[in-house]
Amino acid sequence: MTADVITIFPRLVEAVLAEGVLGRARARGIVEIRARDLRDYTDDRHRTVDDMPYGGGPGMVLKPEPLFRAVEAIAAERGAPSAVVLTSPQGVPLTHALAERLSHLDRLVVICGRYEGVDERVSQQLVTHEVSIGDYVLTGGELPALVLLDAVTRLVPGVVGDAESVAGDSFARGLLDHPQYTRPAVFRGTTVPDVLLSGHHAEIERWRRQARLQRTLERRPDLMETALLTADERRELDRLQGKAGTPPAAEAGAPPANRLLKERRDEGD
Numbered sequence: 001m002t003a004d005v006i007t008i009f010p011r012l013v014e015a016v017l018a019e020g021v022l023g024r025a026r027a028r029g030i031v032e033i034r035a036r037d038l039r040d041y042t043d044d045r046h047r048t049v050d051d052m053p054y055g056g057g058p059g060m061v062l063k064p065e066p067l068f069r070a071v072e073a074i075a076a077e078r079g080a081p082s083a084v085v086l087t088s089p090q091g092v093p094l095t096h097a098l099a100e101r102l103s104h105l106d107r108l109v110v111i112c113g114r115y116e117g118v119d120e121r122v123s124q125q126l127v128t129h130e131v132s133i134g135d136y137v138l139t140g141g142e143l144p145a146l147v148l149l150d151a152v153t154r155l156v157p158g159v160v161g162d163a164e165s166v167a168g169d170s171f172a173r174g175l176l177d178h179p180q181y182t183r184p185a186v187f188r189g190t191t192v193p194d195v196l197l198s199g200h201h202a203e204i205e206r207w208r209r210q211a212r213l214q215r216t217l218e219r220r221p222d223l224m225e226t227a228l229l230t231a232d233e234r235r236e237l238d239r240l241q242g243k244a245g246t247p248p249a250a251e252a253g254a255p256p257a258n259r260l261l262k263e264r265r266d267e268g269d
């Protein structure tokens with residue numbers, strides 16, 4: 001996969017992409033990601049990338065010409081892009097499912113938007129996916145572009161060493177993940193649940209399954225609508241929701257509900 005990020009802050013983007021899992025994947029040639037300076041595609045002395053909005057109002061809007069030129073130059077160099085993504089609070093939400101679809105593409109272009117806006121003709125004629133990373137407004141599209149690239153490239157085969165860790169992402173099936181513990185077994189008076197130290201794999205899996213469902217119900221009940229549940233999870237969910245009557249044997253070792261969330265709920269937040 002190649003990914004080209006069009007930005008007015010190429011050094012910021014490059015600095016993040018040089019580190020960690022993505023940095024290693026780039027060094028090993030599994031993905032080729034480049035930051036492109038939008039100002040390199042301007043044609044005036046001041047390297048102007050934005051202008052005042054028609055109709056008035058605060059802020060500046062990214063001009064269409066440099067963005068079109070940048071994408072056309074990338075297409076001439078690499079071949080037509082498979083997708084041109086614009087990061088914008090007006091976009092569709094970035095989900096695991098969207099990241100998964102994008103991870104199968106050969107040539108990705110990501111345009112970092114600006115919070116004031118991007119000329120609408122860019123969205124209409126150049127962009128294939130307008131994507132938001134959440135219902136809040138950031139000052140620029142660079143961090144969202146990096147979030148998107150991280151979520152997408154870790155799904156490209158070979159990028160994450162342990163394929164099982166990617167395939168087993170709870171989000172791959174629409175659930176939150178279970179709690180994790182490492183040594184020491186007792187830390188400041190809090191003990192790791194006994195079942196995790198038992199070496200009993202079936203019981204451990206059962207505890208984790210229950211914890212994933214409990215957490216998702218507690219923190220993100222909206223996800224339950226679309227989660228892809230196994231038959232075991234479906235049964236466990238029925239039990240948790242009191243539909244099957246028999247409390248699970250592992251209940252005693254189940255993780256405590258998140259105190260903060262619980263308090264918030266009690267306050268009616």
Ligand code: ADE
Nearest residue numbers: 087088089132133138144
């Ligand atoms: N640009 C500014 N805020 C954003 C957001 N929440 N998602 C994507 N791009 C953005």
